[in-house]
Amino acid sequence: MLVAYEHVAADAVRFLRGHPRTGSVIISLAGAGILGKVVLYFWYRHCTNKKRQDRRDKAQTRTKRVAENVAEVTNSDLIVKKSIKELREALHNGKLSSLEVLKAFQKEALRVTKDINCVTEPIEDAEELAKHLDASKEVKRLLHGIPVSIKENIAIAGYDQTAGMAVHIGDIACEDAVLLQVLKDHGAIPFMRTNIPQTMLSYDCTNPLYGTTFNPLDWSRTPGGSSTGEGALIGGGGSIMGIGSDIGGSLRIPADFCGIFTLKPTWDRISRKGMMTHSRGNLSVRPVLGPMARDFDSLLLLTRAILSPNMYELDPLVPPLPFDIKEYEKTSPLRIGFYTYDGTFQCQPSNVRAVMEAKAALEAMGHEVVHFDFPTMMGEGFKGCKYYVHVLVPDRLAKLRKLLANDKVSSAISLNLKLGQLPVWLCKAAEFIIGFKDQMLASVFGAAVGFKSVEEYIDKVQDLEDFRQRFMDAWLDMALDAVICPVFPSPAPTRDLVGMVSPAGIYCWLFNAVNYPAGVVPVTQVTKEDLDKTFDPKHFQPRNVYEKLLLKSTKGSEGHSIGVQCVALPYKEELCLRVMRDLTQALGKRS
Numbered sequence: 001m002l003v004a005y006e007h008v009a010a011d012a013v014r015f016l017r018g019h020p021r022t023g024s025v026i027i028s029l030a031g032a033g034i035l036g037k038v039v040l041y042f043w044y045r046h047c048t049n050k051k052r053q054d055r056r057d058k059a060q061t062r063t064k065r066v067a068e069n070v071a072e073v074t075n076s077d078l079i080v081k082k083s084i085k086e087l088r089e090a091l092h093n094g095k096l097s098s099l100e101v102l103k104a105f106q107k108e109a110l111r112v113t114k115d116i117n118c119v120t121e122p123i124e125d126a127e128e129l130a131k132h133l134d135a136s137k138e139v140k141r142l143l144h145g146i147p148v149s150i151k152e153n154i155a156i157a158g159y160d161q162t163a164g165m166a167v168h169i170g171d172i173a174c175e176d177a178v179l180l181q182v183l184k185d186h187g188a189i190p191f192m193r194t195n196i197p198q199t200m201l202s203y204d205c206t207n208p209l210y211g212t213t214f215n216p217l218d219w220s221r222t223p224g225g226s227s228t229g230e231g232a233l234i235g236g237g238g239s240i241m242g243i244g245s246d247i248g249g250s251l252r253i254p255a256d257f258c259g260i261f262t263l264k265p266t267w268d269r270i271s272r273k274g275m276m277t278h279s280r281g282n283l284s285v286r287p288v289l290g291p292m293a294r295d296f297d298s299l300l301l302l303t304r305a306i307l308s309p310n311m312y313e314l315d316p317l318v319p320p321l322p323f324d325i326k327e328y329e330k331t332s333p334l335r336i337g338f339y340t341y342d343g344t345f346q347c348q349p350s351n352v353r354a355v356m357e358a359k360a361a362l363e364a365m366g367h368e369v370v371h372f373d374f375p376t377m378m379g380e381g382f383k384g385c386k387y388y389v390h391v392l393v394p395d396r397l398a399k400l401r402k403l404l405a406n407d408k409v410s411s412a413i414s415l416n417l418k419l420g421q422l423p424v425w426l427c428k429a430a431e432f433i434i435g436f437k438d439q440m441l442a443s444v445f446g447a448a449v450g451f452k453s454v455e456e457y458i459d460k461v462q463d464l465e466d467f468r469q470r471f472m473d474a475w476l477d478m479a480l481d482a483v484i485c486p487v488f489p490s491p492a493p494t495r496d497l498v499g500m501v502s503p504a505g506i507y508c509w510l511f512n513a514v515n516y517p518a519g520v521v522p523v524t525q526v527t528k529e530d531l532d533k534t535f536d537p538k539h540f541q542p543r544n545v546y547e548k549l550l551l552k553s554t555k556g557s558e559g560h561s562i563g564v565q566c567v568a569l570p571y572k573e574e575l576c577l578r579v580m581r582d583l584t585q586a587l588g589k590r591s
């Protein structure tokens with residue numbers, strides 16, 4: 001092979017010597033080509049920077065306008081501190097107008113975002129909507145006059161959805177997402193757009209367009225992702241409720257890390273029309289939109305409004321299953337499974353305690369809570385990671401790399417993008433060799449290999465289908481109504497480490513992989529005793545690189561919020577909410 005190249009090179013040199021003028025033309029063309037590429041590179045960079053700056057300027061103009069408009073508001077803290085029940089009463093009996101409530105929340109949201117950068121921009125027609133509601137004589141609806149914040153990837157007519165990527169700047173939506181139309185039909189006022197990590201495949205939130213979002217409870221810790229701005233704005237008190245999305249924990253992890261409530265629904269229970277995602281063509285694991293809220297009552301109200309018949313009229317692909325209030329209101333005792341270990345990551349003492357406290361609280365409410373020993377997942381924890389991530393990124397993130405070709409790439413996703421560029425043989429070798437010492441890390445390499453044929457891809461999706469069936473069988477064998485379990489194995493990691501520990505999202509991935517509704521209830525806070533145990537090798541010993549990194553980042557997490565997941569069978573969102581209601585009530589956390 002090398003000999004052949006040597007011949008070609010020698011022939012080329014001989015040719016150039018014999019034809020000096022042709023030679024100089026070829027060399028000039030090659031030089032011009034290289035120069036052209038360099039010029040183009042800098043030109044693209046300049047254009048992309050300008051595009052970003054123009055977009056930021058537009059967002060700032062919108063923010064400035066609203067800030068000026070609410071500068072005179074003086075009673076905002078009185079309004080934003082009202083419970084959802086009090087707020088609705090005041091709006092219904094006319095003690096507060098929709099415009100007053102909107103202005104109070106605009107002011108509060110702008111105050112919160114000044115510190116933690118969770119809002120990308122205000123939504124301009126919010127005031128018009130509020131004035132229209134105040135002037136109308138119509139019967140007050142479920143969300144009459146309630147401001148709702150919206151994740152940046154959800155279509156709003158006249159706005160672009162970028163996921164922090166320059167390539168999408170200026171892709172203006174012509175109409176609102178169906179979910180937004182449903183909320184507006186209920187009298188809600190979408191008022192702020194919230195920040196997301198670049199590409200949305202990350203549990204930290206930073207992008208070159210709108211910058212970094214911080215956790216309102218502790219600025220050094222990640223607020224979670226990818227519905228980061230929602231979690232941070234609601235957790236920081238700047239919004240009562242909002243809409244996010246989830247394909248691998250993006251509703252649940254920010255809810256857990258910011259101390260709020262959420263419900264990830266079954267795939268098609270809520271319309272996805274108008275949701276921007278790079279996983280749209282992937283039918284094996286699908287993203288969903290879902291509600292997030294500062295307390296249980298607000299979450300319930302928002303979910304009831306979403307699951308209403310006008311959603312099926314606007315999007316007939318959604319099965320016509322309106323909110324079943326009778327199912328939700330039932331009080332009969334349930335049989336609930338629990339676990340604190342899924343065979344992959346060990347949970348730290350604070351996260352184990354959260355589940356055990358939730359168990360005790362549910363038992364106090366009369367439910368039977370039994371250990372859910374799901375042999376399929378226990379034996380297959382690491383494969384579970386492969387099933388999920390492997391089919392989530394069948395193209396080894398090639399599409400995203402293309403879309404980011406002329407963009408600045410945020411640190412939180414660059415590691416995964418690079419992983420997808422390693423030669424397949426190297427990933428397979430790494431999986432094999434590292435597997436002797438650290439199965440979790442090995443499984444990440446195993447999931448990053450893509451597929452060499454369509455048959456292989458179909459086989460993997462089939463494996464996932466089989467896994468779903470085994471999981472369902474284990475659940476049904478134990479005659480469970482619901483399950484409670486950890487959201488994450490540790491408190492929110494610090495921002496410097498979160499990009500390296502994304503496989504710890506596996507406690508959430510499971511319910512994307514099997515497609516069960518899963519909610520989050522904040523249960524407790526990290527105590528000094530938890531930390532003493534966590535750093536005492538007699539109680540807790542990290543077993544792999546991820547557990548070591550998580551342990552490192554747990555230092556100083558005292559007081560941080562820890563939630564649990566409440567899970568029900570597919571399409572049983574009402575039952576899931578019932579468990580969340582009883583848990584919240586038992587913990588005394590109802591608004």
Ligand SMILES: CCCCCCCC/C=C\CCCCCCCC(=O)NCC(=O)O
Pocket residue numbers: 199200201202203225226245246247248249250251277278287288389393395396397416417419420421444447448449502503505
């Ligand atoms: C090609 C190589 C990639 C392999 C990377 C394997 C290890 C990294 C682990 C996890 C990556 C997946 C994280 C999933 C984040 C999902 C966040 C989410 O739910 N987003 C919502 C949305 O997209 O709407």
